[in-house]
Amino acid sequence: MGINDKIKKATTHISQNEGLIFEKSSPGKKAYKLPPLDVPAVDAAELLGDLTREDLGQMPEVSEIEIIRHFTRISTWNYAVDHGMYPLGSCTMKYNARVNETVARLTGLAEAHPYQPERISQGALRIIKMLSDQLIEITGMDAITLQPAAGAHGELTGILLVRAYLESQGNPRKKILVPDSAHGTNPATAAMCGYAVENLKSNAAGMVDMASLEAQVNEDVAALMLTNPNTLGVFEQEIHKIADVLHAKGALMYMDGANMNALVGKVRPGDFGADVMHLNLHKTFSTPHGGGGPGSGPVACKKMLEPFLPTPVVITKPDGTLGFDYNRPQSIGRVRMFYGNFGMFVRALAYIMANGPEGLRQTTEDAVLNANYIRKHLQGLYELPYDTPTMHEVVFSDRIQARKGIKTGDIAKRLIDYGFHPYTVSFPLVVPGALMIEPTESESKEELDQFIDAMKAVAEEAENSPEIIADAPHNTRVSRMDETAAARKPVLRWKPQVKEAELVTK
Amino acid sequence: MRYLPKSQSDREEMLKDIGVKSVDDLFAAIPAEYRLTGDLKIPRSYAESEIVEFFRERATENRQGYATFLGAGAYSHYRPVVIDSLVSRGEFFTAYTPYQPEIAQGTLQSIFEFQSMICELTGMDVANASMYDGSTGAAEGLMMAVRVTGRHKSVIATSVHPEYREVITTYARHQGMPLATVGYGKNGRVDLEALDKAVDSETAGVLIQSPNFFGTIEDVAAVADLVHKKGAMLVVSIAEAVSLGIVKPPAEADIVSLEAQSFGVPLGFGGPYCGVMATRDRFVRQMPGRLVGETTDRNGKRGFVLTLSTREQHIRREKATSNICTNQALVALMCNIFMTIYGRQGMKELAQHNLAKAHYAAEQFKKNGARLVFDGAPFFNEFVIRTSGDPHIINDKLLEQKIIGGFLLKKFYPELGNASLWCCTETTTRASIDAAAKEVA
Numbered sequence: 050m051g052i053n054d055k056i057k058k059a060t061t062h063i064s065q066n067e068g069l070i071f072e073k074s075s076p077g078k079k080a081y082k083l084p085p086l087d088v089p090a091v092d093a094a095e096l097l098g099d100l101t102r103e104d105l106g107q108m109p110e111v112s113e114i115e116i117i118r119h120f121t122r123i124s125t126w127n128y129a130v131d132h133g134m135y136p137l138g139s140c141t142m143k144y145n146a147r148v149n150e151t152v153a154r155l156t157g158l159a160e161a162h163p164y165q166p167e168r169i170s171q172g173a174l175r176i177i178k179m180l181s182d183q184l185i186e187i188t189g190m191d192a193i194t195l196q197p198a199a200g201a202h203g204e205l206t207g208i209l210l211v212r213a214y215l216e217s218q219g220n221p222r223k224k225i226l227v228p229d230s231a232h233g234t235n236p237a238t239a240a241m242c243g244y245a246v247e248n249l250k251s252n253a254a255g256m257v258d259m260a261s262l263e264a265q266v267n268e269d270v271a272a273l274m275l276t277n278p279n280t281l282g283v284f285e286q287e288i289h290k291i292a293d294v295l296h297a298k299g300a301l302m303y304m305d306g307a308n309m310n311a312l313v314g315k316v317r318p319g320d321f322g323a324d325v326m327h328l329n330l331h332k333t334f335s336t337p338h339g340g341g342g343p344g345s346g347p348v349a350c351k352k353m354l355e356p357f358l359p360t361p362v363v364i365t366k367p368d369g370t371l372g373f374d375y376n377r378p379q380s381i382g383r384v385r386m387f388y389g390n391f392g393m394f395v396r397a398l399a400y401i402m403a404n405g406p407e408g409l410r411q412t413t414e415d416a417v418l419n420a421n422y423i424r425k426h427l428q429g430l431y432e433l434p435y436d437t438p439t440m441h442e443v444v445f446s447d448r449i450q451a452r453k454g455i456k457t458g459d460i461a462k463r464l465i466d467y468g469f470h471p472y473t474v475s476f477p478l479v480v481p482g483a484l485m486i487e488p489t490e491s492e493s494k495e496e497l498d499q500f501i502d503a504m505k506a507v508a509e510e511a512e513n514s515p516e517i518i519a520d521a522p523h524n525t526r527v528s529r530m531d532e533t534a535a536a537r538k539p540v541l542r543w544k545p546q547v548k549e550a551e552l553v554t555k
Numbered sequence: 556m557r558y559l560p561k562s563q564s565d566r567e568e569m570l571k572d573i574g575v576k577s578v579d580d581l582f583a584a585i586p587a588e589y590r591l592t593g594d595l596k597i598p599r600s601y602a603e604s605e606i607v608e609f610f611r612e613r614a615t616e617n618r619q620g621y622a623t624f625l626g627a628g629a630y631s632h633y634r635p636v637v638i639d640s641l642v643s644r645g646e647f648f649t650a651y652t653p654y655q656p657e658i659a660q661g662t663l664q665s666i667f668e669f670q671s672m673i674c675e676l677t678g679m680d681v682a683n684a685s686m687y688d689g690s691t692g693a694a695e696g697l698m699m700a701v702r703v704t705g706r707h708k709s710v711i712a713t714s715v716h717p718e719y720r721e722v723i724t725t726y727a728r729h730q731g732m733p734l735a736t737v738g739y740g741k742n743g744r745v746d747l748e749a750l751d752k753a754v755d756s757e758t759a760g761v762l763i764q765s766p767n768f769f770g771t772i773e774d775v776a777a778v779a780d781l782v783h784k785k786g787a788m789l790v791v792s793i794a795e796a797v798s799l800g801i802v803k804p805p806a807e808a809d810i811v812s813l814e815a816q817s818f819g820v821p822l823g824f825g826g827p828y829c830g831v832m833a834t835r836d837r838f839v840r841q842m843p844g845r846l847v848g849e850t851t852d853r854n855g856k857r858g859f860v861l862t863l864s865t866r867e868q869h870i871r872r873e874k875a876t877s878n879i880c881t882n883q884a885l886v887a888l889m890c891n892i893f894m895t896i897y898g899r900q901g902m903k904e905l906a907q908h909n910l911a912k913a914h915y916a917a918e919q920f921k922k923n924g925a926r927l928v929f930d931g932a933p934f935f936n937e938f939v940i941r942t943s944g945d946p947h948i949i950n951d952k953l954l955e956q957k958i959i960g961g962f963l964l965k966k967f968y969p970e971l972g973n974a975s976l977w978c979c980t981e982t983t984t985r986a987s988i989d990a991a992a993k994e995v996a
Contacts, residue, residue, distance in 0.1 A: 070668050070895055081635065081901040086908055087985040088915035093801050093907060096914065097933045100772055102803045106675050108899040116637060116895055123665060124646035128658035131645030137654075144558050145649050148603050154639065154821075157614025162625045163825030165959055166950075172616030173824045183597045198687035198826070199881035212729065233871070237878035243729030246873045284584040314595055315582055321589045331881065339885025340662035341652040341845065342685065343827035359725075382725035386628060386690035386718035387825025395610065402609065405600025408556040414578045415559055418569055421581055425573045438584045465658055474654075493560035494569060525657040527858040535850035535862040539839065541681045542671040 052466075052517050053524065055506040058133065058499045059468025061524050067122040071543050074109040080116050107545060126526060127340070128470045134492050134500055138442045138473035138485025139232065139280055141310045141332035146403060149335065149396035158395055163387040167372045173391065174371035177363050180398045181347075187401075187409070188306075188326060189319025190349035194358045196389040200307060203327025203346025204238040204274070206359060209381040210325055210350055211272045211301050212242055213357040217379065222271035222300070228257060230281060230477045235274045235305060244271060251479055255281040255435035257291055266298045272325075276305040277318070280477035280485070281435050282420060282442035284311070292322025301325065309333040310489065311417060311441035314410030325350040330390075334397035345393035359384050415490035416441040419497060423486055426501040430508040434480050441489075447482035450511040455518050457482045460507055462529065463521035467503035556600070622987035623959040624916075626937045626978025627768070628689070628716045628794045629825065630817045632905075633982055638819045638892045648885055652845070656860045662884065663859035666847040669831075669891040676799045676894075676902075677813060678806030679833035683844035685883040686830030689794050689814025690719040693762060694726040695843050695877055696790040696812040696832060700760025701732060702841045702876065703809075704788060709760045710735045710753045712745040714767035716794055717967035723762070732759075743771035743929030743939070751781055758787040765791055765805060766798050769976065770913075770937025771929055779807035796890075797980070798935040800897075800906030810834045819893030820886055829886040840866060843877035905981055909936040912979035916988045920977070924996035928974050937978040939964065939971070942995050946975045949994050958987055960994075 053061075094101045111119070128135070135142035153159065161173050181193045197203040208225065215221045225239035228249045236246040249265060252258040257275070266273075273295055278284045285291060292302050304318050304326035310333045312318070318326050330336045330345035350358070360380045361373035373388075404412060417440050424433070424443040431445035447457040461471030461484075473485035488497060510517050522528065561569075566578070575581060582590065601609065623631055642648060646661060653659030653666075666684045673682035686692040697709045709727065711720055713736050720736075727734050737749040745763050754761060761782045765773035775791060782789040791808040793799070796817040805811055816828040834842055840863065848862035866876045897905055913936040917927060925940040940961070942949060950960035961975035968974070979988065 067664075069664065069671075071671070074898070076899075078898075079900065080637075080896045080898065081905075083901075083904055083908055083981060086911055088911050088988070091907070091911045091914050093910060096910065097772065097802065100774075100803045100933060102799070102801055102903075105800065105899045105902055108672060108675055108902060109895055110898045110900060111895065113637060113896070116892065117641070119895075120641045120647075120665070120892065121644070123661040124641075124644045125661065126658070126664075127646040127650045127653075127661035128655070129646045130649035135651065137651060140651055142651055145645075146558060148606055150643065150648075152607060152610035153823075155610055155614040157617040157619045158610070159821040159823055160619070160631070161617050161824040162623055162631065162822050162959070163629050164625050164627055164962055165621075165623070166954065169618040169621070169954075169959075170824070172613035175616065176610075176613055186596050198691065199879075201878040201880045202687060202691070205878060209725065209729075233867075233875070234878050234880050236873035237871070237875040240873040240875075241726070241730060241878055243731070286584050286586065289586060289589070315591055316585050316589050317591065321586070337648040337885065338651040339648050339883075340650045340659075340665075340888065341884030342882040343687075343884075343886055344881035345827075360721075382728075383690070383718060383721040384725055385688060385722060385826075386716065389825070390827040391824040392821070392827055399606050399610065401597060402601040402606050403558065403603070404556060406594035406597055408558075408600050409595060409597075411556050411559060414581075415561060415566070417581045418566060418573075418578060421573050421575075422569045438581070440581075440584070461655065462657070465655065470658065471655055490559055494565045496560075522657050527657055527660060527852040527856055528854055530656045530852050530858050530860045531850045532860050532862065535848040535860050536865075539681075539846075539862060540849040541667075541839070541846055541862075542674045543667070 056467050064125050064526060065122040067119060069543055070109045070111060070119055071107060073111050073115055076110055078110045078112050080111060080113040133469060134488060134496050135470040136472045136486045136488050138487040139307050141487060141489055142338065143335055143489040144491040145335055145337040146400060149399045152399050153392050153395040171371060174363055176394055176398055177388065178371055180394045183401050184328060184347055185349060187313055188349045189317025191352040192355035192358060193347055193349040195347045195394055196359045196385050197327065197346040197348055198385050198390055199342065199344030200327060200329045200346045201234040201238060202384060203348045204234055204305065205241055206348045206384050207303050207325045207327055208238055208242040210354045210357045211303060213381050214354050215271055223269045225271055226265060226273040228275065230279050230479045231274060231276055232280065232307065254437045255283045256285050259287055259290060262291060262294055266294050266300055268298060270298065270300045272301040272303045274303045274305060276307055278308045278311045278440040281444045282439045283435065283437045284440050288321045307332060308441060311413065313413045314406060315413050325354055330393045330397040335400040336393040336396040343390050343393060345390040357381050412490045419488040419490065419492055422497055423488060423501060427504055430505060431484060442485060442487035444480055445484040446480050447484065451482060453511055453515040455511040455515050457484050459518045460484065463507045463518045464503060465522040466524045469500055469503055621957045621959050624961045624977045624991060625959055627962040627976055629822050630795055630980060631822060631982055632797060632817050632980050634819050634821065635896050637896060638889050641892055642885055642888055647888060653861060656858060660858060663847050665888055665891055667849065667859050669887050670847060672894045673813065673831050673833055676804060677811040677833045678804035679811050680836040681839045682831055682833035683842055683846050685887040686832055686844055687883060688826065688828045688830040689792060689812065690722040692812040692830030692832055693719045693792045694723045696810045697723060697760045697762055699810060699841050699843065700788040700790060703838055704759040706757050706759035707731055708733050708758045709762065710737060710758055712737055712763045714739045714745055714769055715762055715764040715792060716768050719792065742932035743769045744773050744932050745778060747777065747781060754782060754785045754787055756785065758785060760788045760790050762790045762792060764794060766795055766935045766937065769929055769939045770934040772802055772933045772935060775805040776807045795935060797906055797909055800902035801910055802935060815890040818890035820889050827883060827886050829883045829890050841876060843879050845882055908981040912983050913938060916977060916979045919988055919992035920995050923992045936980060937976055939974050939976050940995065941974045944996065946973055952994050953991060956990055958991055960991065
């Protein structure tokens with residue numbers, strides 16, 4: 050049997066080779082034309098003197114068709130949600146609706162200057178207000194800022210709110226508790242806010258260990274940063290007790306909303322005791338991941354934290370129009386210039402409008418259904434380290450395959466041959482050799498079945514022909530990369546190759 | 556719901572398969588008292604046609620077709636249509652961070668090209684894959700100076716964008732990073748004498764912006780000289796990236812924090828934009844943010860990977876260089892395409908047009924009685940004027956002619972009184988400049 054025989058979703062296909070854009074450059078080629086200058090031309094050297102730039106060195110010179118082909122060709126080397134399931138755990142790679150892109154590019158929104166007068170910005174302000182109100186309802190909180198640019202930026206904002214609030218109570222406190230299953234941004238954020246980080250252990254069910262929590266929470270603890278459902282895809286069943294333990298000692302509960310796709314329309318963090326949380330519009334609310342960004346990380350909070358929100362906030366003025374309020378004496382200040390990633394607000398609002406209350410609930414239910422379906426079919430073939438009920442993602446380990454020398458990273462590479470983007474590899478850290486699978490609601494039963502079949506085929510290969518996996522992927526345009534060499538002698542920019550003859554003369 | 560690819564019978568089949576009666580059984584882990592029993596109080600589901608109509612109405616409320624003289628950190632440049640055509644490819648915008656290089660070479664190669672062009676334009680050795688924006692990038696630049704020098708204090712010119720300074724204040728507050736500011740001189744440049752006094756042996760970084768918030772181009776070499784003599788690092792922030800086509804790059808800086816919005820990114824009411832940090836080779840391991848590097852695969856074929864990730868939070872956790880994780884990849888791609896379109900000749904021509912328009916406007920405004928506030932140092936495409944009349948009233952009159960006037964400086968610089976900041980780009984027409992000139996007296 051050939052190594053490709055069991056692969057159903059994908060097949061090898063010709064793709065174009067393409068060098069770096071600099072390698073296509075040649076003097077005099079152009080892809081632009083400026084209109085005639087309608088004011089007198091100026092002599093730059095006369096105006097700028099010795100601050101005038103003489104030359105733009107190695108910037109490329111290419112034509113428009115070459116640019117189209119260049120980026121089209123390299124784009125085909127990417128896997129994307131538009132190709133199929135992209136089950137990166139905790140990343141929520143869901144469908145990015147096209148209407149969102151259309152409305153975000155409407156001239157009146159896309160060409161609005163952030164400092165244009167408020168009276169000709171009412172449409173943009175209305176969008177900010179509406180999205181704010183709807184996210185407040187979805188989270189069960191009292192107030193919100195849309196200013197943070199991404200999830201980690203939201204964390205920073207949220208913990209600064211906690212700190213400002215506690216300071217106003219007389220004591221900012223010293224520590225932030227972070228569960229061992231948390232994403233690395235949590236401790237990094239706490240450190241940026243001047244807090245010491247204290248690790249909190251998970252129990253055998255993968256949840257916060259109540260005894261440890263009770264022992265660790267004291268008057269030095271400012272907050273617990275809790276991801277719920279956590280990175281194992283497990284809902285903290287004793288969430289109300291966790292909140293009570295914290296609140297009894299005057300500490301707050303920060304909720305990392307990375308996994309909010311498991312909760313929308315079913316339960317609200319504000320109802321189960323969260324005091325402040327961030328959302329990832331690029332996860333839960335379908336704004337595109339764009340190859341790594343832009344994101345958007347709104348922070349919602351309870352009433353007592355509202356005075357500390359970043360400036361400005363949108364308010365309704367006495368005449369009924371909307372405007373920005375900068376007069377916020379207790380505010381933590383700005384976390385970003387202007388008002389945040391507005392283009393993402395447009396997309397997120399369009400997503401919420403398309404869904405409505407029933408659609409959002411059905412979305413959550415399908416996301417959880419899909420994860421449980423995968424769990425049911427792969428359990429046994431892959432070790433399930435925590436038997437606790439799964440929400441929107443399921444975490445397996447490579448323990449069974451590791452006996453044949455096959456690790457989670459290898460399984461991931463072989464999955465590429467089967468036409469899927471891999472799951473999140475080796476995270477969370479509490480599961481050695483983790484395979485973290487989040488299908489999202491965007492997958493049909495057929496796509497899920499193909500994924501399950503692929504995972505089964507890889508499990509069988511791990512047992513019977515592990516060498517196939519160890520060398521995978523076999524069908525991609527590049528094979529495994531030498532990442533060690535990349536880090537040891539970093540080449541981080543293109544430079545023209547010096548011809549040998551020139552080297553000799555030097 | 557049209558985004559959900561399952562029929563009711565699919566769902567029932569799957570539930571049966573899993574072995575539960577209803578989907579609510581899958582939510583049993585959530586304590587019953589917290590489970591919602593009714594609908595969220597948000598509007599009903601809208602049809603696609605209704606969504607488009609709704610946002611068209613909002614776009615109209617924003618009003619369109621105004622000529623603008625606003626810059627102040629967000630610039631109105633023409634965006635070649637090729638940009639949106641290419642970034643709308645699902646392979647780019649529906650992909651994620653290139654963690655699996657074998658199926659992400661498109662994103663990786665484009666970031667590598669972006670890093671290379673940013674280095675070329677800024678005169679630095681290395682650039683990262685992007686930061687959130689210019690304001691947070693400037694804050695991260697100073698934090699990086701603290702890590703490199705082991706010192707703690709920072710000095711910031713007040714001619715740096717006021718909102719950048721506000722962000723830096725927020726970031727620095729709890730990191731043991733005292734901040735001091737230095738003002739500007741009569742020519743609009745940072746006051747070198749004051750700077751000399753403010754920088755001492757405990758200063759980690761000095762932040763200036765060039766062209767600065769007033770549009771004035773700083774003497775980066777002179778500032779660098781002063782800063783380096785005290786053993787501190789110079790961070791240069793650039794908010795108007797198009798200036799790099801005609802203004803000498805700040806090659807004497809140690810860190811450059813660029814806001815690349817001018818490179819083909821929509822104004823979009825303030826975001827998303829594209830910060831990027833560039834520095835010297837020797838500081839690369841203290842630089843935050845993702846980096847793409849060149850390497851080879853098992854067959855010796857060239858390819859690209861995310862590299863030097865041991866600096867980052869997912870490995871270093873609380874000891875990381877920054878908590879930054881998500882960046883602005885798709886926006887960086889817009890910038891990359893923009894830089895490729897204009898290239899070596901076009902960047903220069905484009906900058907020349909900006910320079911010419913702004914200088915024409917400044918001349919016309921002067922002729923009509925406005926005064927240039929800062930004299931004796933060159934400016935690029937922004938300049939500050941003082942009018943005898945109230946600039947609010949001037950701007951109101953212009954608005955009636957569908958012209959958005961300059962940015963009023965009083966809010967951030969009360970000492971400048973009736974001063975306003977005007978920006979002209981290649982999109983500003985002579986007709987709108989002439990119309991504005993009539994009102995600015």
